[in-house]
Amino acid sequence: MVATITETDESADSEGVIDSHKHREVLSRRPSYRRILNELSSDVPGVPKIEEEKSEEGGRPSNITTMAVPTSIYQTSTGQYIAIAQGGAIQISNPGSEGVQGLQALTMTNSGAPPPSATIVQYAAQAADGTQQFFVPGSQVVVQAATGDMPAYQIRAPATALPQGVVMAASPGTLHSPQQLAEEATRKRELRLMKNREAAKECRRRKKEYVKCLESRVAVLEVQNKKLIEELETLKDICSPKAD
DNA sequence: ATCTTGATGCGTCACACGTC
DNA sequence: GACGTGTGACGCATCAAGAT
Numbered sequence: 001m002v003a004t005i006t007e008t009d010e011s012a013d014s015e016g017v018i019d020s021h022k023h024r025e026v027l028s029r030r031p032s033y034r035r036i037l038n039e040l041s042s043d044v045p046g047v048p049k050i051e052e053e054k055s056e057e058g059g060r061p062s063n064i065t066t067m068a069v070p071t072s073i074y075q076t077s078t079g080q081y082i083a084i085a086q087g088g089a090i091q092i093s094n095p096g097s098e099g100v101q102g103l104q105a106l107t108m109t110n111s112g113a114p115p116p117s118a119t120i121v122q123y124a125a126q127a128a129d130g131t132q133q134f135f136v137p138g139s140q141v142v143v144q145a146a147t148g149d150m151p152a153y154q155i156r157a158p159a160t161a162l163p164q165g166v167v168m169a170a171s172p173g174t175l176h177s178p179q180q181l182a183e184e185a186t187r188k189r190e191l192r193l194m195k196n197r198e199a200a201k202e203c204r205r206r207k208k209e210y211v212k213c214l215e216s217r218v219a220v221l222e223v224q225n226k227k228l229i230e231e232l233e234t235l236k237d238i239c240s241p242k243a244d
Numbered sequence: 245a246t247c248t249t250g251a252t253g254c255g256t257c258a259c260a261c262g263t264c
Numbered sequence: 265g266a267c268g269t270g271t272g273a274c275g276c277a278t279c280a281a282g283a284t
Contacts, residue, residue, distance in 0.1 A: 196270095200255070
């Protein structure tokens with residue numbers, strides 16, 4: 001939920017930090033899974049390479065890419081993706097829905113393409129009435145109803161004050177006040193967290209692939225080893241003088 | 245039915261490393 | 265040196281299987 005974006009992130013409990021620092025003192029870097037696997041693959045034929053970049057997998061839900069090319073993609077605090085396409089169409093996808101629900105497209109009839117210096121979106125928040133709100137260009141608020149099998153979305157005028165936890169950000173060129181700078185810092189942090197989240201997912205995927213690869217290699221080597229032992233035994237039988 | 249435990253996945257932080 | 269990326273470590277949540 002949105003509550004995860006709180007100061008608890010910044011002020012981590014100090015004892016835990018010290019402990020983890022001790023742990024990390026012995027941290028020694030190892031090559032990335034991609035590199036290890038690729039080296040492995042060049043040594044051993046049959047070991048698949050990890051591709052440099054997978055266009056869809058591990059990141060955004062693939063169904064987003066099947067739609068009109070969005071200008072911006074955002075992830076909400078509940079894991080949904082919001083894509084804002086050219087012309088102001090809002091596409092909302094639920095990554096956990098196993099592709100059944102897919103994208104839902106909302107076209108904002110009263111908003112054209114965002115001006116170049118427009119305030120960009122940000123985030124989603126849980127409003128007091130249990131709805132989810134997405135803030136999008138054009139000073140609009142997209143509100144998702146809280147319940148029901150078919151989620152409903154409405155476009156509303158924003159309330160006078162932003163709900164708690166909502167982050168709005170301006171393009172860097174328009175920053176003036178300390179408050180705007182703080183907002184920019186928050187936006188950057190959110191962006192970094194989002195990227196890191198994706199990177200972690202990708203990293204885990206590669207790790208699993210790497211482990212699978214090692215396991216299959218073990219299996220192959222075991223078979224090879226067995227064959228060699230058998231061969232050795234056969235040769236021993238042939239070469240050794242008959243003792244009877 | 246409830247509790248325990250191990251496995252798994254996720255988000256985040258810290259840090260090493262590569263690139264510019 | 266600043267910055268972005270990849271990954272180990274950690275804490276937490278969830279789930280399934282077994283024990284009580």
